[in-house]
Amino acid sequence: MDSEPEPVRVVIVDDDQLVRMALRLVIDGEPDLTIVAEAADGDAAIGAVDEHRPDVVLMDVRMPGRDGLSATRELLTRPVPPRVLVLTTFDSDDLVLGALRAGALGFVLKDTPPARIVDAVRTVAAGNPVLSPAATARVIAAATGPDSxxxxxxxxxxxxxxxxxxxxxxxxxxxxxxxxxxxxxxxxxxxxxxxxxxxxxxxxxxxxxxxxxxxxxxxxxxxxx
Missing domain, CATH: 1.10.10.10 (Winged helix-like DNA-binding domain superfamily/Winged helix DNA-binding domain)
Incomplete structure (x- = not known):
């Protein structure tokens, strides 16, 4: 008999404890996903990834200390990097663009319905990009807005x-x-x-x-x- 596949291992990175708790409740409730660690800033995220070797990192962008963009760049230099899904409220479109350029596979808004966040984690774990239509419009606007x-x-x-x-x-x-x-x-x-x-x-x-x-x-x- 074939054994059940191992659940997708996820690290949550967000400086808001309530957000981390909410995401843990949503993701840990799925049989094919499991939270292996949480982190409140970029430096802690790097330590958690090195220790737990997750498949997916759900990464906030703006955090005290090392931000999500810097942490994403660092994590994606690993020999076997995790797949990074950026989590944002879109008060920082430029950082989201930077994370995508660094190799993050996509982004979701913090007010995305829980079922869609779960689907996004699964999609990224499979190596496929996740670009929310609303978020994409904002990023395109940021990329094509006033600039020299x-x-x-x-x-x-x-x-x-x-x-x-x-x-x-x-x-x-x-x-x-x-x-x-x-x-x-x-x-x-x-x-x-x-x-x-x-x-x-x-x-x-x-x-x-x-x-x-x-x-x-x-x-x-x-x-x-």
Whole structure:
């Protein structure tokens, strides 16, 4: 008889004890998820991850001491990093964008219904991005809001230089990823097999030194800005 799969191991990082308690109640109530540790700031989060080796870190952004962005960057340098799901109230859109660029797989709002938070944890644990529609709109607004032309031009040129290393088919694949398409949809759009799509995406990660599809989408956005 096959044994039951191990539950997804989760670390909660938030400086608000009530938020941590609420998340623990929601997540620990699921048979396939378990909370292995809590942390109130970025430094404690790094220690908890190193000790408990979780699959997913549910990471607040603004915290006293080391913030969630800095902690995310540090955690994602680990040989086997956890998957990071950013938790935010959206008083810090710039930090959320930074976390996504650093390799976080997505973000949820703190007022997201509990069932959707649970689904987001499962999705991230499976290696797939979670981009709430409302949150995505806010991040896009932050990314395209008032900024110096010099800064935007610099980001655009840097992104285009990185993308110039791709073949035409790899670039088409990257744009399809940025459009939010899954592998079967990309295969249909480009008239290629799903196996070829997977090979192209593997090449994108290697050539662009990226970890996930969210980073690909952000790079395409920078190049087209």
């Amino acid at each position: 032309a010099r800064t935007r031009n610099s980001a655009r040129e840097a992104a285009r230089k990185r993308l110039s290393t791709l073949t035409e088919r790899e670039l088409d694949t990257a744009r399809a990823v940025a459009d939010g398409l899954g592998n079967p949809e990309i295969a249909e759009r480009l008239h290629i097999s799903v196996a070829t799509v997977k090979a192209h995406i593997g090449n994108l990660f290697a050539k662009l030194t990226l970890e996930n599809r969210v980073q690909i989408a952000l790079l395409i956005r920078d190049a087209d800005d």
